[in-house]
Amino acid sequence: MRRLWGRLSSVNVQKAVWGLEELGLPYERVEAGGAFGRVRDPDYVAMNPNSLVPVLEEDGFVLWESNAILRHLARGHEAHGLWPEDPRAAALADQWLDWQATRFTPATRDAFWQTVRTPADRRDQATIDRSVAASEECAAILDAHLMGRAYMVGERFTVADIAVAAAAHRWLHLDVPRIERPALRAWYARVRERPAASVALPPLS
Incomplete structure (x- = not known):
């Protein structure tokens, strides 16, 4: 199960969503941040102590920082070519x-x-x-x-x-x-x- 936490009005969430969509990966996006709140909730802070979006969850693996998420997705699916080989x-x-x-x-x-x-x-x-x-x-x-x-x-x-x-x-x-x-x-x-x-x-x- 892959879940992305964050509202689409965030430029950082937009990057993660774009990467997931380019790779054709199934995911659930959960609204969080801004008017949606959640980011100060204890369970969210346990995932991301910065209380920011986005956060990516993949079968128990948790990753925050949008460009780290992009790198992780691209390197994990190299056949799609989003991460340069050279x-x-x-x-x-x-x-x-x-x-x-x-x-x-x-x-x-x-x-x-x-x-x-x-x-x-x-x-x-x-x-x-x-x-x-x-x-x-x-x-x-x-x-x-x-x-x-x-x-x-x-x-x-x-x-x-x-x-x-x-x-x-x-x-x-x-x-x-x-x-x-x-x-x-x-x-x-x-x-x-x-x-x-x-x-x-x-x-x-």
């Missing part, structure tokens, strides 16, 4: 997974929270502006990297595309001014057409 390509996938977690998503966080989850009369424009500026730096890095490339690493879709595209989905749908990044837009449109993306990436909320 060691250097795998290292590059790791690089982009870490970059998404440490740079891109943190850069967008304040702009997301301020424009999507904060009432208009309580928003802090200076906070939004700082977040947009940091996000533009990341978007510029992505756009330059994706010039002439179909995917983040090598010639095929991998977990690096899942992680970065989930963050890009949030950035590209925020109601903020953005510099147009053609390569980033083309790549996002390409990976967004995948059936698993339609399940994993709902409108921002």
Whole structure:
């Protein structure tokens, strides 16, 4: 039995759902976090002491941290090709997974929270502006990297595309001014057409 805990409005849960859907793995998703609560319940804290989502359960095995979940799923089902076979390509996938977690998503966080989850009369424009500026730096890095490339690493879709595209989905749908990044837009449109993306990436909320 495979169970994923977490609400689909979480970018981190979206990554895990996308990975499961790409691999065609059966799973049950249990709503948790945000308005659904549960994450402070003793049984949940026993699984994840951070009280965050997502958490993956597989026949008694428990794993938290969304990119760790992506790596676990991809490495456990290598025939699907989500984890690169070449060691250097795998290292590059790791690089982009870490970059998404440490740079891109943190850069967008304040702009997301301020424009999507904060009432208009309580928003802090200076906070939004700082977040947009940091996000533009990341978007510029992505756009330059994706010039002439179909995917983040090598010639095929991998977990690096899942992680970065989930963050890009949030950035590209925020109601903020953005510099147009053609390569980033083309790549996002390409990976967004995948059936698993339609399940994993709902409108921002």
